[in-house]
Amino acid sequence: MTYALPAGPQPAPKRQVLLATAVAVAAGSTMFAGMLGVWLRFRAAAPLREGDKRPLIKDWLPDNVTIPEVPTNVMLITVGVACVMAQWAVYAAKRRDRSHTVLSLGITAIMGLALLNGQVFTYTQMDIGVGENAYGALFYAITGTFMALLIAGLVMTVAAMVRYLGGRVAERDLIAAHALIWYFLAAVYTALWFVVYVQK
């Protein structure tokens, strides 16, 4: 027999998109933490550079490679601005301010494109081959993974903007999830910037 359980009320919305994004962010965080851990392990295993006045520097970064600090620092500022814009979108969406929501999402997308541009510019400035040595392989793997995450963030920005422009102004969850993604990207890039570009 089938039991006739008492019918309950329609369950309240439980912010599935935001929670699913949080789960994805957790997954991305452990992935990137693991990658940074491997990077640090390689760096720690490298011998100290002979004759160097600063013995803490490991013989890890090839001699002919110089980290371009200006574009990487600008990227750090850019990803921070992207977070502010994403949060502005949440603020505007909460007030059903359609024009400001779309504007802030658009600026977020431009910041994302600027970040992509900055990463590619860094590649051209460093002029290191992926197959030259261990540093090259690890560098392109970890920064390439960041670029892939960045593109995923950009796709989400565009999707949120298109849906919002299409009239789905009640989907505040998506805008909040979008902001969460950008906070995650900012955290990832900050860690990447410190470990790869500052500590080298």
Place this chain on the structure above:
Amino acid sequence: MTTLQTSAPAANAGTGVGRLLAGIAAWVTTSDHKRLGRLLIGLGLLVGLATAVVALLLGIERLDTADYALPDADSVGRLTTAMQVGLGLGAVAPVLLGVAVAVVPLQLGARAMSMPRAAALGFWTWLVGLGMVVWALVGNGGPGGTDAQLTDLYIAAVGLIALGLTLVGGALVVTVLTNRAPGMTLERVPALAWSALVGGLATVITMPVLLGNAVYLFVDHRNAQVAFGGADGLDTWTSWVFTQPQTLVYAVIALGVLADVAVTVSRGRHPLRSGLAVGLGLVAVAALAGVTQLPHTLTWSGDGFLDNAGDKIADLLPFLLFNGLPTLGVLVVLGLSLLGLKAGKPKPTGALTFSVLGVGMVLTGAAGNLLQRITDLELEGTVFGEGAYVYVGYGAIMVALGAVAHWGPKLWGRRLPEPPLHLLALGAFGATVLSSLPLYIAGFMDEPADLWFLLSAIGHGLMAAVLGGFVLLALRGFTAGRQAGDDPWDGQTLEWATSSPPPADNFPVMPRVTSAEPLFDMKPSGGEA
């Protein structure tokens, strides 16, 4: 934003080839959790069967390494890799996730799974990755492989499998957290649903680490091949996925199965629900060990008890945290489940036999891991570790078979006959002990005799026979077996409140839940046996 699919599948139209194609298309494009779950269970069991056959071949190869039965000496390495990937990522993880995908939304009183398309994408990603692994290994790619392109393919495949399992685990987590019936608080979710939450989270935080490693390995292997040791170094960077305590992450859901099956067949209420939840959580601590990618060994050096006391404590704490706590968790769940059985009047079903014996095997594997990590016993690098892996892997598969026997009537509407189930459960128990215990013994020996490998090979062969027998029994039983009825076990949780098999949207009306055993509250007996 719509994240639930509640529409009924389109009715098949036409006859013959068109109908067949429509049926295939419906399965290929499905995002119905019951179908996805059955796909994961079915294919995972077939991979488990293939893995047992591979392990049998490996055992035969080990009997006489001077005269290989297979074409080349590299086959031992490839068979080992095939067994490791097949058992952990090809069978145990997908079958148990499949059980959870199929059953948990029903237990929660949900009309569908959350993020069903992500789960479907995860299934297909996993399947494609698994196919690529087979392709790569057959063509001499993979760890130690000589074909560079196929080794690239192997690395990419491992990454895809990790991504697929992450997607399925993530969808399960979101389902349990957001898609419960009114009144069903987290304290009231059934043990299987809780284990799906814990196991899903553990999968979500460990599998991406494997994915990140795969990215590194792929980029390095395809280009420089200097950082990670080329094909020979793959094992160094991925072996943590196939050793404990990470393997316990795949088995967490098995413990939830036992807890639910035990309390259902004993027709009682969980004596200590909170203890059960804590036990399942403790097992998931293994995930923290997984993400560190380190074995966390214990070295008890020094003649006196207090010699090198600081070093001993520094080793002991992570050893106990990462290896001891998960083992304690398995023990807690097994103990509380047996306590639940003692408190009620259990019907000894085949599912119960499978589950109790299976979790016992998992516990034996977890205990073996504890021993293996004590460096003074010199078990690292021996076949002892493989024995522990097989104990956990086959034990978890046994529980999965029990889960199919228990919830199969709900999913297919028909029951499996009990006597052959008991026979198969005992056969699986014998096969697991026979395939693993000799490896434990051989691990302690400097030069293990062929006898132990022969016994282990026989055990793998027996497991292949058991799995083949179960698949045949299930095919026959679920298509032409006895009608199950909606509540064949006199159950207490929501899945038994709907029809067997359930309609497309699971429940005609959204049920209201007032306790952890909502069906018992309605039955005249009050659920007490």
